[in-house]
Amino acid sequence: MAQLGTIEKLAILSDAAKYDASCASSATTKRDSLGGKGIGSTTGSGICHSYAPDGRCISLLKILLTNFCSYDCVFCINRSSSNVRRARFSVEEVVDLTLNFYKRNYIEGLFLSSGIIRSPDYTMAEMVRVAESLRVDHGFRGYIHLKLIPSASPDLVARAGLFADRVSINVELPSEVSLKRFAPEKRAPEIGAAMGRLRLGIEESREARRTSRKAPSFAPAGQSTQMIVGADGASDAAILDRSAQLYGAFGLKRVYYSAFSPIPDSSRHLPLSEPPLMREHRLYQADWLTRFYGFEVEEILDAQSGDMLDLDIDPKLAWALRHRGRFPVDVNRADRETLLRVPGLGARSVKRILETRRFRRLRLEDVGRLARSLSTLRHFIVAEGWRPGAALDADRLRQRFAPRPQQLALL
Amino acid sequence: MRTVRLAQPADFGAWRVRARALAAARVRPEDILWQVGGDDGDLFGAGADDSVEADAPARTLNVPRGFIDLAAQAICHSDPERFGLLYRLLLRLQDDPHLFRVATDPDVHRAEAMARAVRRDLHKMTAFVRFREVRDETGAEAFVAWFEPEHFIVERVASFFVKRFSSMRWSILTPSRSLHWDGATLHLAAGATRADAPDGDAIEVHWRTYYTNIFNPARLKIKAMKAEMPMKYWRNLPEAGLISPLIAGAPRRAREMIMNDPTPAPERHVRQTRRHPVQEPTPLDTLPRSLVEAAAAARDCARCGLCRHATQTVFGEGPLDAPVMFVGEQPGDHEDLAGRPFVGPAGRLFDRTLADAGIDRSRAYVTNAVKHFKFSLRGKRRIHQKPDAGEVQACRFWLGLERDFVKPRLIVSLGATALHALTGHAATLSSLRGRDLVLDDGARLIATVHPSYLLRLPDEATRVRESARFLADMKRILALAPVMRRADAAA
Ligand code: SF4
Ligand code: SF4
Numbered sequence: 001m002a003q004l005g006t007i008e009k010l011a012i013l014s015d016a017a018k019y020d021a022s023c024a025s026s027a028t029t030k031r032d033s034l035g036g037k038g039i040g041s042t043t044g045s046g047i048c049h050s051y052a053p054d055g056r057c058i059s060l061l062k063i064l065l066t067n068f069c070s071y072d073c074v075f076c077i078n079r080s081s082s083n084v085r086r087a088r089f090s091v092e093e094v095v096d097l098t099l100n101f102y103k104r105n106y107i108e109g110l111f112l113s114s115g116i117i118r119s120p121d122y123t124m125a126e127m128v129r130v131a132e133s134l135r136v137d138h139g140f141r142g143y144i145h146l147k148l149i150p151s152a153s154p155d156l157v158a159r160a161g162l163f164a165d166r167v168s169i170n171v172e173l174p175s176e177v178s179l180k181r182f183a184p185e186k187r188a189p190e191i192g193a194a195m196g197r198l199r200l201g202i203e204e205s206r207e208a209r210r211t212s213r214k215a216p217s218f219a220p221a222g223q224s225t226q227m228i229v230g231a232d233g234a235s236d237a238a239i240l241d242r243s244a245q246l247y248g249a250f251g252l253k254r255v256y257y258s259a260f261s262p263i264p265d266s267s268r269h270l271p272l273s274e275p276p277l278m279r280e281h282r283l284y285q286a287d288w289l290t291r292f293y294g295f296e297v298e299e300i301l302d303a304q305s306g307d308m309l310d311l312d313i314d315p316k317l318a319w320a321l322r323h324r325g326r327f328p329v330d331v332n333r334a335d336r337e338t339l340l341r342v343p344g345l346g347a348r349s350v351k352r353i354l355e356t357r358r359f360r361r362l363r364l365e366d367v368g369r370l371a372r373s374l375s376t377l378r379h380f381i382v383a384e385g386w387r388p389g390a391a392l393d394a395d396r397l398r399q400r401f402a403p404r405p406q407q408l409a410l411l
Numbered sequence: 412m413r414t415v416r417l418a419q420p421a422d423f424g425a426w427r428v429r430a431r432a433l434a435a436a437r438v439r440p441e442d443i444l445w446q447v448g449g450d451d452g453d454l455f456g457a458g459a460d461d462s463v464e465a466d467a468p469a470r471t472l473n474v475p476r477g478f479i480d481l482a483a484q485a486i487c488h489s490d491p492e493r494f495g496l497l498y499r500l501l502l503r504l505q506d507d508p509h510l511f512r513v514a515t516d517p518d519v520h521r522a523e524a525m526a527r528a529v530r531r532d533l534h535k536m537t538a539f540v541r542f543r544e545v546r547d548e549t550g551a552e553a554f555v556a557w558f559e560p561e562h563f564i565v566e567r568v569a570s571f572f573v574k575r576f577s578s579m580r581w582s583i584l585t586p587s588r589s590l591h592w593d594g595a596t597l598h599l600a601a602g603a604t605r606a607d608a609p610d611g612d613a614i615e616v617h618w619r620t621y622y623t624n625i626f627n628p629a630r631l632k633i634k635a636m637k638a639e640m641p642m643k644y645w646r647n648l649p650e651a652g653l654i655s656p657l658i659a660g661a662p663r664r665a666r667e668m669i670m671n672d673p674t675p676a677p678e679r680h681v682r683q684t685r686r687h688p689v690q691e692p693t694p695l696d697t698l699p700r701s702l703v704e705a706a707a708a709a710r711d712c713a714r715c716g717l718c719r720h721a722t723q724t725v726f727g728e729g730p731l732d733a734p735v736m737f738v739g740e741q742p743g744d745h746e747d748l749a750g751r752p753f754v755g756p757a758g759r760l761f762d763r764t765l766a767d768a769g770i771d772r773s774r775a776y777v778t779n780a781v782k783h784f785k786f787s788l789r790g791k792r793r794i795h796q797k798p799d800a801g802e803v804q805a806c807r808f809w810l811g812l813e814r815d816f817v818k819p820r821l822i823v824s825l826g827a828t829a830l831h832a833l834t835g836h837a838a839t840l841s842s843l844r845g846r847d848l849v850l851d852d853g854a855r856l857i858a859t860v861h862p863s864y865l866l867r868l869p870d871e872a873t874r875v876r877e878s879a880r881f882l883a884d885m886k887r888i889l890a891l892a893p894v895m896r897r898a899d900a901a902a
Contacts, residue, residue, distance in 0.1 A: 007620050014624040032574035041575040047538045050650055051640040052625060053658050055632030062625060070683060080683060081676035100614045101621075103554065103579060104542045189710050192722040196748030245720055248788045249748070261629045262668040272669045275630050296790075352514045359509045366515035 004087050010097065012087040016067040016078050017113060019263070020170070021226055021256040023048070025059045025108035025143040028165035028221035038139020040102060040109070042165070046143070047108055060111040060145060061101050065089055065127055069115025073172070073183040074270060075231050077263040078115045084265055088117075091129045098134060102142055109143030109165075110134065116149060124152035124160065131163035143221075150186070150194040157194075161201055161218035166253070169195055170226040171246065174239045178232035182269070195250045198223045202251070222253040229283060230276040231260040237307035240286055240297045247291070257283045282309040289316055292347055293340045312402035317343040320380060321398055330382040331362050344377030376401060414444045417494070420587070421487040421563035427479075430498050434472055440502060445494035474504055478511045484526035487563045496522055532562045537571050539644045540583060543612035547580070554581040557608035558647060565590060569597055584608050615649045622650040628661035629668060702731060702816040705809065709782060715805035717783035717798070722747045727778025727813050734892050736776040736819035737761075738810065740828040740861055744793050747784035752777050757863035761825075764862065764878075768885035771897040776817050780832035781806045803832050814852065821892050822854050823884075826861030844884075855891065859884040 004012075025046035032041035048057035066088035067078040077084055098110045112130055116123050127146055134140035145166040148157060161167055169191055173179045176188040198219070205218035225246060227239060234242075243255045259275035266272060286309060289295040293316070300315050301307055302322070310318045320327060320343045329342050331353055339350045349371040356362065356370065364386040368374045379388045379397065415433070417425050433443065482497045500518050504510050513519055542554035554576075560568075565588045572583065573592060583590045584603035591598040636654075645651035699705035706726040712718060725742035728751060737753075745755030753761050765772050781802055786793040798806075810832055814822070824830040827840045833856060834848075840858055848856040860881060868874040889895055 007617060010617060010620050011624045014621050018625045018627050033577045034574055035577065037578055039576065039578055041571075043537075043571070047534070048639065049538050050622065050648065051636040052622065052627075053633055053636050053654055053661065054627045054630045055635030055639075056625075056627075057639065058622070058625060061621065063621075070687075072680070072684075080680040083674045083677055097617065101618065103576070104544075104612065104614060104618070105540050105556070105576075106618050189723050193750050196722045196750065200745070200748050244788060248791050248793050249722055251791070259630065261627055262665065264668055265671070265674055266668065268673045274665070274669075277630055277632070355512055356514050359513050360515060362515065369515050369520050 009087040013064045016064045017062045021258040023057045023059045031141040040142035062111040065114035071185040074267045094130045111145040113147035120149040120151045124156045135163045150191045165221040167219045168224045174234035199250045224254040226256040235307040236309045237301045286315045327380045328382045416446045420447045423483040423486045440499040484529045487529045488525040543609040556583045628664040705812045715802045721783035729776030733776035735821045737823045738829040739779045739825045741781040742784045760862040780829045823857045
């Protein structure tokens, strides 16, 4: 094979990395390079330095060290049975690219993943070398996210956590059965065990660093994972249930949902169709409701709703329409938990309502100033001088909120 | 009408001094004309406000801390009315100190909207500034960026770049002001023009390659992109020129990925599969022949439903020739994550008690009646649940294998679940505790409580009494199996 130049490798190895939805550069310790010799800083909330036309944020240099892989995960562009072009970066090439991009303010840092070559430990060790070189040789204070290999040895994982802000292991698919079917070399118990150890490591280090600043850090920005949506037959209920278990067990920062997307040279075992983007979006909304709005999965999807999220309207609105009896809610009296369940009110708006109503009774137009829009909201609230008109029944409400069906094109 | 002239468009300190004097003198907001700079050459206007005559008796001013932060942000907004708005708010706050918390008030609302726009512009500037490398006279590396912010934020954003790129030398040029960092000091200079900045950088071709390839043509979401990266920023982004060709080519590329036939696997893959066929986990149709085999087989156990939500099987641990086997109830949250028995809070208490009794834990085999963690999920917390009789029965299979392979002379049941799993009948722990019991295979059985029981006891007195009883049970174990004595423990 002819030697590939850096640009060709970059093309191949970023193309190979784009199916991982994680992009966060947030939640790590605050650092800067004032007065030091190093370079970089972290800000807490992270920065998206660009956006691609797929709407995804570009925050990190997200690449694979190599897309050679001895595994054959059916959904993956890098699986060993694919004829995709292969490339491998050297440790130095990744380090240079990261620094060059960082110095020009293109990125917050590096998200490094890799196909598995030779052995899990060999691959993991190469990835750790990149992170180590950035941190130790170059004093890099930016963000590093390392994808971990579940079966890598514990001391390699400890070193990865020492240099990385965020670590992640992908559960890949919603169920163990699908994992066996689509990723024959991966084992669900092994993935779970590795994520369990990560949680303990992260918490121990956090605890130790509370008493001593010198205690070694371990992935201060926590761990996350990704699940592919739409490759197997799992329902939304099954996916959200799995997420709830994952959050509960491993204290994850995020579960990323990745609509299964066609890949170049895809396998015949998978659905070849457009990625279910709206489904992915609704799953994120539902996930959000469980994490920040006090909803349980069983409320978002219940006996009445069936086990798939409504694609036409968002899950909070869908829940509210199934519970018309709980509305309208009085914005001048209702408690925080109740307000959070009102369609059209976000957590920030609720906070501002609570604060403002200590001094003023809120009229509808006041609420309009505190929320993003009144169009949905007005049907669900009572305010000073405002009651929603004669109770709209759930069906008519749903029609009002759901997007109009598209005109069929005539041939 | 009084003209008040500020030298800079976003100098909060200067505005504050003026506003304080005007407010103290009770000058009405509608009587002030705020202006920036001396650009209109109005000599009479300049300095006119220096002679603030008292319209009314002076007063002291009080403002909440939050207002100062808000005003310092809003003052960077490009809206010429910002000075007047903030001044009006300052006066209104004197009569109504809570006004600032009333986000529905039109003035507060507008000021907050300005502050929000400024924060967003600040954030976008930290995101979208693109440095280009230049060489200075000495040939050393330096970086220059050209940027056009919407508001007067250059000074406020400077600290971000200083903290991040402190060891580099760089300049950020904008139409209104420029920043220069020489590695030690920040210099604020006059505005510049695009022509003052370099027009390219060798690394940009890498960046554009990355941008092109990280984009997934199968999932166009142009509105989402534009919402976060508004087009007004595009003209200074080296990657923005790629956007329309990428969008134009996307449908075709997506269609090809769907339509193209799968290709036969490459030779390398075929060879590899022949060499290393995927290993199926050991099936359970043959009985394990050793403890190691049993532990391996248990990893994939699905004899009951507990394997569904638990993380992993937590098998027993300890030497194969252990004279004593401790059997607990089930792994807890911590054990479930670590994959090892008795390592959580109850495990630590267990360790301490063994140490106090002089027993060497490493000589014992430690396991649980049930090998998967049973819990119910409340929000993000996993709450321990007692395994039911069916689960205990299903898991006796593994406990039986552990007993067969380890053959301990003495078995200690910790808690009622373990006792039932070992004896198979439902006699209460209190009736069997302290008695000499023998199991069907001849092993002696000592029944005691589970250490987590001690952790749950609410009152101090009972805890002290029960801990002492637990310790006494452990000492009895040592008396029955003296080989378990810790090397450093007094005889
Ligand atoms: S291990 Fe599987 S998912 Fe990961 S790169 Fe290899 S084939 Fe892809
Ligand atoms: S609890 Fe025991 S019987 Fe049930 S699945 Fe786990 S190992 Fe098997």
